Amino acid sequence: AQSVTQLDSHVSVSEGTPVLLRCNYSSSYSPSLFWYVQHPNKGLQLLLKYTSAATLVKGINGFEAEFKKSETSFHLTKPSAHMSDAAEYFCVVSPPEGTGTASKLTFGTGTRLQVTL
Amino acid sequence: DGGITQSPKYLFRKEGQNVTLSCEQNLNHDAMYWYRQDPGQGLRLIYYSQIVNDFQKGDIAEGYSVSREKKESFPLTVTSAQKNPTAFYLCASGERDYEQYFGPGTRLTVT
Numbered sequence: 178a179q180s181v182t183q184l185d186s187h188v189s190v191s192e193g194t195p196v197l198l199r200c201n202y203s204s205s206y207s208p209s210l211f212w213y214v215q216h217p218n219k220g221l222q223l224l225l226k227y228t229s230a231a232t233l234v235k236g237i238n239g240f241e242a243e244f245k246k247s248e249t250s251f252h253l254t255k256p257s258a259h260m261s262d263a264a265e266y267f268c269v270v271s272p273p274e275g276t277g278t279a280s281k282l283t284f285g286t287g288t289r290l291q292v293t294l
Numbered sequence: 295d296g297g298i299t300q301s302p303k304y305l306f307r308k309e310g311q312n313v314t315l316s317c318e319q320n321l322n323h324d325a326m327y328w329y330r331q332d333p334g335q336g337l338r339l340i341y342y343s344q345i346v347n348d349f350q351k352g353d354i355a356e357g358y359s360v361s362r363e364k365k366e367s368f369p370l371t372v373t374s375a376q377k378n379p380t381a382f383y384l385c386a387s388g389e390r391d392y393e394q395y396f397g398p399g400t401r402l403t404v405t
Binding site: 218219220221222223226267283286287 | 299300334335336337338339382384387392393394395396397398399401
């Protein structure tokens, strides 16, 4: 069984300040974890993924996330927000890659990031 | 230009009518997926296919049907049996058991 909780439905930051989007997961195995971003009325774009290699994962557009098994967390961060970062962000958990069950993605309910001037 | 295309972007239908949403990919991916997205919720899996001529129900398959006659195509039909069809529909594809790549979505409105 697996589940994912995004702790904030809405986060507002000023341009140039750090971004922190929080995600906790629950899994009965060692999961794969993903962050996707969705701009209004668009599809989802993969930002980064964790698949049991390095615990600090770097993604596109300056985002990174750290897998912390002891805290069952996979928080997304960025040192300096840009206006173009304003979007919906989804944390996703799945069984490990290559186990025949990657169809079983479980999505969080999303965090809307607002970036102000 | 590689990617996933969904058409149309916006679709309007009257209640009681079936409607088919198109999804095409030229990424040579084996697996394709359909998700439904409602406001304030995560994505929910409708159907998925890991190989041509085979597909499985996801978590919310009732009122939907699919076919997978070609590797690059995975159309979704929203039937009149779907009680609440108005939603944003997203198609995805990927190598089996690995990350999924999403199309731009189709917003369906049924009145």
